[in-house]
Amino acid sequence: MAVPPPSLLQSALRFLFPFLAVTQWQPPTSPWLQSPLPVHAAAAAASSLSVRDFGAAGDGLHYDTAAIQAAIDACHASAGACRVAFPPGKYLTATVRLKSGVVLDIERGATVLGGTKIGDYPAEFDRWYVILAEGASDVGITGGGVVDGQGMRFVRKFEERKNVMVSWNETGACLGDECRPRLVGFIGCTNVRVWNVSLNQPAYWCLHIVRCVNTSIHDVSIYGDFNTPNNDGIDIEDSNHTVITRCKIDTGDDAICPKTYTGPLYNLIATDCWIRTKSSAIKLGSASWFDFGGLIFDNITIVDSHRGLGVQIRDGGNANDITFSNIKITTRYYDPSWWGRAEPIYITTCPRESWSKEGAVSNIRFINITAISENGVFLSGSKGGQLSNLRFSNVNVTYKRWTSYEGGLVDYRPGCQGLVKHSMAGIIMEHIQGLEIENVNMRWANGRSWEWDNPLDFRPSTVNGISFRDFHSDLNSR
Numbered sequence: 318m319a320v321p322p323p324s325l326l327q328s329a330l331r332f333l334f335p336f337l338a339v340t341q342w343q344p345p346t347s348p349w350l351q352s353p354l355p356v357h358a359a360a361a362a363a364s365s366l367s368v369r370d371f372g373a374a375g376d377g378l379h380y381d382t383a384a385i386q387a388a389i390d391a392c393h394a395s396a397g398a399c400r401v402a403f404p405p406g407k408y409l410t411a412t413v414r415l416k417s418g419v420v421l422d423i424e425r426g427a428t429v430l431g432g433t434k435i436g437d438y439p440a441e442f443d444r445w446y447v448i449l450a451e452g453a454s455d456v457g458i459t460g461g462g463v464v465d466g467q468g469m470r471f472v473r474k475f476e477e478r479k480n481v482m483v484s485w486n487e488t489g490a491c492l493g494d495e496c497r498p499r500l501v502g503f504i505g506c507t508n509v510r511v512w513n514v515s516l517n518q519p520a521y522w523c524l525h526i527v528r529c530v531n532t533s534i535h536d537v538s539i540y541g542d543f544n545t546p547n548n549d550g551i552d553i554e555d556s557n558h559t560v561i562t563r564c565k566i567d568t569g570d571d572a573i574c575p576k577t578y579t580g581p582l583y584n585l586i587a588t589d590c591w592i593r594t595k596s597s598a599i600k601l602g603s604a605s606w607f608d609f610g611g612l613i614f615d616n617i618t619i620v621d622s623h624r625g626l627g628v629q630i631r632d633g634g635n636a637n638d639i640t641f642s643n644i645k646i647t648t649r650y651y652d653p654s655w656w657g658r659a660e661p662i663y664i665t666t667c668p669r670e671s672w673s674k675e676g677a678v679s680n681i682r683f684i685n686i687t688a689i690s691e692n693g694v695f696l697s698g699s700k701g702g703q704l705s706n707l708r709f710s711n712v713n714v715t716y717k718r719w720t721s722y723e724g725g726l727v728d729y730r731p732g733c734q735g736l737v738k739h740s741m742a743g744i745i746m747e748h749i750q751g752l753e754i755e756n757v758n759m760r761w762a763n764g765r766s767w768e769w770d771n772p773l774d775f776r777p778s779t780v781n782g783i784s785f786r787d788f789h790s791d792l793n794s795r
């Protein structure tokens with residue numbers, strides 16, 4: 318293959334990962350966020366192997382696992398960057414392992430279909446993915462095609478409230494009702510690129526980034542099922558330097574969900590996304606054993622979701638330095654078996670179990686936010702886990718009821734106090750040290766204020782250092 322000249326390679330890397338030292342806000346206009354991904358030039362020069370040449374049938378009936386894996390292995394063995402091409406067709410497969418230097422090029426009209434039998438997946442349940450890269454570098458998926466987990470085949474009983482799902486727990490590999498395969502996983506990888514691909518109908522979580530460094534997710538659409546539990550969009554765990562741009566996520570469970578289990582998570586940027594979910598659009602946690610820091614969410618549209626922007630700390634990690642800017646939100650109630658109470662903005666930190674450590678949340682900014690929601694903002698720290706230095710600037714929230722689900726509950730789940738009866742308010746605050754409210758407008762629509770006519774609700778002993786500038790609360794208008 319032709320090696321791209323160093324200058325091209327360098328500018329490609331600079332475009333992709335110029336944010337290594339980013340710990341605070343960079344304007345969304347910086348060129349690397351908007352530029353077409355320059356690595357195409359390098360990719361075009363890479364060698365390409367077709368899975369058809371390795372015997373793939375592409376008929377959606379016969380397993381193409383061996384052919385796909387052989388193509389990946391041959392690609393990996395060749396020197397330099399290499400692509401594995403999937404021409405139009407349906408490629409049924411058991412777990413395939415993506416290796417260093419290999420990018421799957423799933424062309425428009427091509428679908429990689431995940432198997433629906435437990436035997437299609439490795440023995441260890443934490444390796445249950447249709448496509449899995451582990452300990453690899455310079456890997457990715459692109460091409461404009463689809464990876465489909467056939468999630469509907471995992472529904473035992475369709476219910477609009479919440480589907481009842483198959484669980485592969487009878488083998489003892491895992492417990493509970495969350496024993497289903499994820500769709501795509503990158504574990505312990507560096508330089509990961511998932512661009513221009515549609516990830517559809519995962520049986521469980523969709524795109525899982527674990528302990529990775531330098532990940533770019535660009536032009537990715539995720540279509541899960543709106544009634545399927547645990548149909549998360551993108552779960553990012555214990556990873557540094559992640560950029561998500563131009564995503565579209567329409568699914569049942571949390572859409573963009575940073576978590577920490579085994580190490581901290583730093584420098585995540587998500588911009589230019591559209592999200593609908595029956596759970597949280599953006600959610601930090603609830604797995605939160607280590608710190609989160611340097612996160613930016615900008616230019617995001619959230620529609621008809623159960624929660625908008627969420628920080629849900631339960632296990633002792635701290636969340637610090639997070640900016641949410643230029644975001645439009647509508648949140649509404651769904652069945653309470655789903656976490657969420659229509660809060661446009663939701664920050665809670667509390668010990669999951671009585672013995673859990675308490676994590677603190679600090680330096681969180683909400684700038685240029687417009688929300689229409691069925692419930693108010695909920696900001697709740699705990700005794701040993703304060704919320705400090707929160708800032709709301711240019712935030713408009715219109716409160717309006719349009720579903721008939723019960724209001725008057727605050728939701729501390731998972732763990733903590735659970736669901737608690739409490740009158741509703743524009744903003745409920747607990748255990749806060751430092752909250753700046755600047756140019757914030759609250760409006761109540763529909764004259765339903767009898768239900769919640771309190772703009773602000775707090776217990777004085779736990780809330781300190783609140784300042785208001787240009788705060789407007791407009792009850793009963795319209």
Ligand SMILES: *[C@@H]1O[C@H](CO)[C@@H](O)[C@H](O)[C@H]1NC(C)=O
Nearest residue numbers: 330331334337507508530531
């Ligand atoms: C991440 O990308 C940067 C810049 O391109 C590079 O300097 C760094 O070595 C990469 N990190 C890893 C772990 O590969």
Ligand SMILES: *[C@@H]1O[C@H](CO)[C@@H](O)[C@H](O)[C@H]1NC(C)=O
Nearest residue numbers: 424425459460461462513536
């Ligand atoms: C996505 O892939 C399709 C098919 O290969 C291609 O035509 C299109 O230009 C790609 N889009 C982007 C944004 O790269």
Ligand SMILES: *[C@@H]1O[C@H](CO)[C@@H](O)[C@H](O)[C@H]1NC(C)=O
Nearest residue numbers: 482483484486491492493494
């Ligand atoms: C297995 O999953 C089913 C439902 O999917 C659940 O009802 C049951 O409690 C689970 N059993 C175990 C042992 O986890």
Ligand SMILES: *[C@@H]1O[C@H](CO)[C@@H](O)[C@H](O)[C@H]1NC(C)=O
Nearest residue numbers: 528529530555556557580583
């Ligand atoms: C992310 O960065 C932190 C701080 O430098 C480090 O402790 C952690 O190991 C890094 N994570 C990975 C996956 O490299």
Ligand SMILES: *[C@@H]1O[C@H](CO)[C@@H](O)[C@H](O)[C@H]1NC(C)=O
Nearest residue numbers: 345563588589590591616618
């Ligand atoms: C915001 O994101 C949308 C895609 O969701 C994009 O079309 C639009 O150009 C972005 N706006 C700015 C100012 O970047």
Ligand SMILES: *[C@@H]1O[C@H](CO)[C@@H](O)[C@H](O)[C@H]1NC(C)=O
Nearest residue numbers: 684685686687711712713758
């Ligand atoms: C909030 O509402 C005011 C007054 O209607 C408007 O001027 C301003 O642009 C709005 N800001 C946002 C962020 O929606």
Ligand SMILES: *[C@@H]1O[C@H](CO)[C@@H](O)[C@H](O)[C@H]1NC(C)=O
Nearest residue numbers: 342344345642643684685711
């Ligand atoms: C907020 O919106 C204003 C007006 O549209 C814009 O000038 C400003 O740059 C935005 N702030 C951020 C942090 O994006």
